[in-house]
Amino acid sequence: MATIGRKTDTWGSRFGFIMAAVGSSVGLGNFWRFPFTAGENGGGAFIIIYLACVLFLGLVVLMAEYSLGRKSGMSAIEGIHSLARAEGKSSNWGAVGWIGSLAAFFILTFYIVISAWVIEFIPQAMSGSFQTFAEQAAAQTAAAQAADPNAAAVTIADISSQNFVKSISDRLLVGFFLVLFIAINVFIVARGVKGGIERAATILMPAFFILLIGIVGFALIEGDAGAAASFLLSPDFSKVGFGTFLAAVGQAFFSLSVGSCLMITYGAYLSRETNIPRSSAIVASADTMVALIAGFAIFPIVFAFGADPAGGPGLFFISLPIAFGQMGEIGTVVGSAFFILALFAALTSSISLMEVAVSWLEERQGVTRPGAAMGIGFVLFMIGMGYVFSGTFIDFADFITGNIMLPLCALLVSIFAGWVLSRKMLESELGEGNVMNMWRFMVRWVVPPALTFILIFGSLDALQGFGMQLPGFLTVLLGPNG
Numbered sequence: 102m103a104t105i106g107r108k109t110d111t112w113g114s115r116f117g118f119i120m121a122a123v124g125s126s127v128g129l130g131n132f133w134r135f136p137f138t139a140g141e142n143g144g145g146a147f148i149i150i151y152l153a154c155v156l157f158l159g160l161v162v163l164m165a166e167y168s169l170g171r172k173s174g175m176s177a178i179e180g181i182h183s184l185a186r187a188e189g190k191s192s193n194w195g196a197v198g199w200i201g202s203l204a205a206f207f208i209l210t211f212y213i214v215i216s217a218w219v220i221e222f223i224p225q226a227m228s229g230s231f232q233t234f235a236e237q238a239a240a241q242t243a244a245a246q247a248a249d250p251n252a253a254a255v256t257i258a259d260i261s262s263q264n265f266v267k268s269i270s271d272r273l274l275v276g277f278f279l280v281l282f283i284a285i286n287v288f289i290v291a292r293g294v295k296g297g298i299e300r301a302a303t304i305l306m307p308a309f310f311i312l313l314i315g316i317v318g319f320a321l322i323e324g325d326a327g328a329a330a331s332f333l334l335s336p337d338f339s340k341v342g343f344g345t346f347l348a349a350v351g352q353a354f355f356s357l358s359v360g361s362c363l364m365i366t367y368g369a370y371l372s373r374e375t376n377i378p379r380s381s382a383i384v385a386s387a388d389t390m391v392a393l394i395a396g397f398a399i400f401p402i403v404f405a406f407g408a409d410p411a412g413g414p415g416l417f418f419i420s421l422p423i424a425f426g427q428m429g430e431i432g433t434v435v436g437s438a439f440f441i442l443a444l445f446a447a448l449t450s451s452i453s454l455m456e457v458a459v460s461w462l463e464e465r466q467g468v469t470r471p472g473a474a475m476g477i478g479f480v481l482f483m484i485g486m487g488y489v490f491s492g493t494f495i496d497f498a499d500f501i502t503g504n505i506m507l508p509l510c511a512l513l514v515s516i517f518a519g520w521v522l523s524r525k526m527l528e529s530e531l532g533e534g535n536v537m538n539m540w541r542f543m544v545r546w547v548v549p550p551a552l553t554f555i556l557i558f559g560s561l562d563a564l565q566g567f568g569m570q571l572p573g574f575l576t577v578l579l580g581p582n583g
């Protein structure tokens with residue numbers, strides 16, 4: 102069966118595609134989101150559930166997304182719509198593409214703001230400002246203890262939250278970095294898939310891996326590797342509730358870029374020679390390794406300097422800079438390298454998120470790729486500035502998009518690929534052997550029930566966590582961890 106679509110651009114090489122796909126997956130999800138999510142959900146126990154989610158749910162949906170993308174050869178929205186029609190099924194299935202694409206767009210609206218903070222931290226790291234943060238913490242402790250010898254030490258969390266507020270108080274500066282980051286994205290995406298996205302990824306990803314190896318080596322030698330290992334590897338199941346499962350699924354999908362139809366979009370540019378199961382396995386394992394390595398780069402430093410592993414989204418922007426600041430000169434070098442690495446990771450992901458919308462707009466008559474990229478860039482700027490000035494919605498937007506919309510879209514994608522489309526159509530993408538049989542079993546019988554269950558009970562658990570009163574029988578069912 103031939104492909105249905107009409108995309109003309111394609112990946113230049115298999116290596117280029119893998120770099121772009123790994124670049125999409127490896128991002129702030131690994132460095133900013135994974136450590137604090139693991140920290141808040143019990144460390145080792147969360148990681149075991151996370152790995153299961155990657156293997157049994159994420160990988161299966163990833164294969165489905167690539168297959169739908171290559172089969173349709175179109176943007177996610179148009180592609181799902183036309184695949185449904187080709188099989189004589191309701192074109193309402195196009196709604197799945199909408200949910201995923203909107204999730205990608207909303208994630209991008211705050212992703213760019215976090216990326217702008219990352220850029221802002223690079224000159225701060227280079228100029229030694231982190232050392233000033235750390236010195237302030239030490240000086241405040243000394244002053245407090247001179248007045249009252251029993252006074253508690255000024256904690257890293259205390260001083261760092263002051264610094265963080267100060268560092269974002271100059272919101273226009275963040276706005277400037279936001280514009281810069283958006284402009285780089287527009288520039289890359291406007292140049293096309295092969296000439297823009299693939300080329301950027303083949304330069305940035307190898308540089309990223311070299312920096313990563315250096316930083317993790319440093320963290321393991323200089324930081325408290327023992328404390329990090331026992332936190333990350335010894336599971337404490339007493340903290341596990343339904344909410345943990347939702348957090349793990351959300352994190353797995355966010356990190357793999359699954360459930361946002363992004364990999365459908367990337368799949369549309371895939372050549373017939375590329376082996377989808379193999380590529381999916383490479384992407385999923387590279388992303389998972391980087392998440393774990395990021396944990397081993399961040400937690401030794403966090404523990405060595407007494408920061409709180411469950412410090413929430415601020416872990417990355419609050420605890421780490423202070424910890425680097427306490428290291429003296431070497432902290433300046435490693436701190437700068439760390440935020441540059443995070444920027445490379447963020448950029449290869451944000452261009453992929455942008456491609457979802459640009460690829461769809463490009464299919465409209467009269468819209469050129471550069472025009473689409475600039476238009477999206479402008480809308481992102483308007484929304485992004487809203488976040489910069491309000492500053493409080495990111496956690497909520499992150500929860501709704503990451504933990505609800507991505508699993509929901511993934512659930513619908515799995516039903517669509519497993520139950521609505523014919524086996525024959527998927528066979529033409531995934532082959533006819535054991536891999537296909539196993540994938541089809543998982544996508545029909547494991548992913549939909551597991552995701553339905555986790556979405557329902559995880560959301561109720563999360564609502565309870567947000568302080569909402571649930572009926573008594575549900576509270577009993579959800580247990581004390583809810």
Ligand code: PFF
Pocket residue numbers: 125126127128129130131204205208354355356357358359360361363450454507
């Ligand atoms: N996977 C990327 C990260 O981990 O940072 C970014 C991302 C892409 C998140 C697509 C979510 C998504 F749907």
